Amino acid sequence: MYLKENERNSVSALILAGGWVEAIYLATKFGDDGKNKSILERVGEQQKSLDVLVEMISHYKNDGDGYAILYAALEDLKATFAKVKITYEEGPVVTKDHKTIIETKSHVEISEELFNEIAAKVTTIREQLIN
Numbered sequence: 001m002y003l004k005e006n007e008r009n010s011v012s013a014l015i016l017a018g019g020w021v022e023a024i025y026l027a028t029k030f031g032d033d034g035k036n037k038s039i040l041e042r043v044g045e046q047q048k049s050l051d052v053l054v055e056m057i058s059h060y061k062n063d064g065d066g067y068a069i070l071y072a073a074l075e076d077l078k079a080t081f082a083k084v085k086i087t088y089e090e091g092p093v094v095t096k097d098h099k100t101i102i103e104t105k106s107h108v109e110i111s112e113e114l115f116n117e118i119a120a121k122v123t124t125i126r127e128q129l130i131n
Contacts (some may be wrong), residue, residue: 089107
């Protein structure tokens with residue numbers, strides 16, 4: 001709220017990007033070099049989050065070199081994430097307490113090689129942010 005009230009939206013976008021990068025970085029470090037299927041899938045699911053993050057950062061890419069570099073790096077990461085295949089399987093429609101819920105399962109296809117490519121790019125982006 002403080003940043004918004006003081007018209008510092010670009011800083012809040014940067015903080016959000018840094019948090020997202022750090023979370024993915026940690027996930028890739030616990031991913032056992034792409035051998036832990038559950039972590040592979042969780043990382044692959046971040047494809048949509050990254051799309052939203054890149055769109056948000058795009059609004060500030062002209063606010064200085066740091067934002068332009070971050071935007072370019074996230075765009076490159078987005079191209080790599082585009083290789084992750086996500087499909088959805090619709091389940092039953094459940095109505096409970098006047099709410100209708102469509103249960104959906106997602107299936108994420110991500111190879112160890114792609115996971116490792118994503119991990120390397122995330123590590124590079126993280127190093128750029130902390131240095």
